[in-house]
Amino acid sequence: MSPLIALQGVTKTYRLGEVEVHALRGINLEVPRGQFVVLLGPSGSGKTTTLNLLGGLDRPTSGQVLVDGEDIARYDDRRLTDYRARKVGFVFQFFNLIPTLTAAENIAFALELTTRDRAAVRQRTAELLALVGLEDRADHFPSQLSGGEQQRVAIARALASRPSILLADEPTGNLDVETGRQVLRALSDLNRQEGVTVVLVTHNTAIAPMADRVVRLHSGTVASDHMNPAPQEPESLNW
Ligand SMILES: Nc1ncnc2c1ncn2[C@@H]1O[C@H](COP(=O)(O)OP(=O)(O)OP(=O)(O)O)[C@@H](O)[C@H]1O
Ligand SMILES: [Mg+2]
Numbered sequence: 001m002s003p004l005i006a007l008q009g010v011t012k013t014y015r016l017g018e019v020e021v022h023a024l025r026g027i028n029l030e031v032p033r034g035q036f037v038v039l040l041g042p043s044g045s046g047k048t049t050t051l052n053l054l055g056g057l058d059r060p061t062s063g064q065v066l067v068d069g070e071d072i073a074r075y076d077d078r079r080l081t082d083y084r085a086r087k088v089g090f091v092f093q094f095f096n097l098i099p100t101l102t103a104a105e106n107i108a109f110a111l112e113l114t115t116r117d118r119a120a121v122r123q124r125t126a127e128l129l130a131l132v133g134l135e136d137r138a139d140h141f142p143s144q145l146s147g148g149e150q151q152r153v154a155i156a157r158a159l160a161s162r163p164s165i166l167l168a169d170e171p172t173g174n175l176d177v178e179t180g181r182q183v184l185r186a187l188s189d190l191n192r193q194e195g196v197t198v199v200l201v202t203h204n205t206a207i208a209p210m211a212d213r214v215v216r217l218h219s220g221t222v223a224s225d226h227m228n229p230a231p232q233e234p235e236s237l238n239w
Contacts (some may be wrong), residue, residue: 041217089158148179204237
């Protein structure tokens with residue numbers, strides 16, 4: 001079976017006036033459906049650039065970004081927008097919830113972009129809240145939630161369109177260890193229970209043991225790529 005994601009000879013060069021920054025220098029990476037991948041690397045190694053290309057937020061300078069066998073790098077803007085809306089969910093370091101909407105409303109708002117069926121929105125909102133362990137926080141506003149809880153709402157929201165890929169950039173970067181573990185638990189559950197493929201970017205090596213696979217970037221290249229024979233539960237991680 002062909003992989004869900006295949007990066008082939010991907011380069012990304014940013015031009016700043018006369019200066020060229022070679023952010024990615026030829027990335028090759030295949031990710032099968034359902035895998036939980038941690039992308040590790042020091043600051044400036046190209047992690048966010050890689051994630052942005054996978055998410056269709058940017059295009060490579062050269063190479064192919066194949067998702068379900070289609071090269072999204074060749075999509076026009078309209079198809080790329082459609083790709084972002086349907087296939088991928090994003091989670092960032094800062095949660096970006098709408099402050100005037102409750103947890104449930106933040107999720108429902110995203111669902112309403114995909115359907116007009118109010119009953120379906122209500123049901124899926126409840127399902128998503130349960131998936132991230134926040135059934136009892138549905139009516140809290142973001143200011144009434146802890147950082148970890150806000151991030152879990154953001155994860156639930158990212159799943160609204162039932163994406164096959166979840167891209168997370170330093171999702172625990174702003175959290176203490178305990179709340180960070182809760183966020184990783186939510187990501188692990190949705191990976192296992194809903195089969196969502198997860199690519200999690202971090203410079204925190206302590207997160208790596210929970211992944212199915214750990215890919216290390218260095219200076220815009222893949223420095224190492226290995227499978228974890230026995231991924232650990234998020235609760236056992238320490239940093
Ligand atoms: N829009 C841009 N214009 C010019 N250079 C950029 C741009 N975005 C990223 N870069 C450069 O590309 C390289 C890779 O950046 P990237 O953001 O992918 O790193 P990163 O691994 O995510 O780092 P961090 O851990 O600090 O977030 C860096 O040298 C960065 O300065
Ligand atoms: Mg980054």
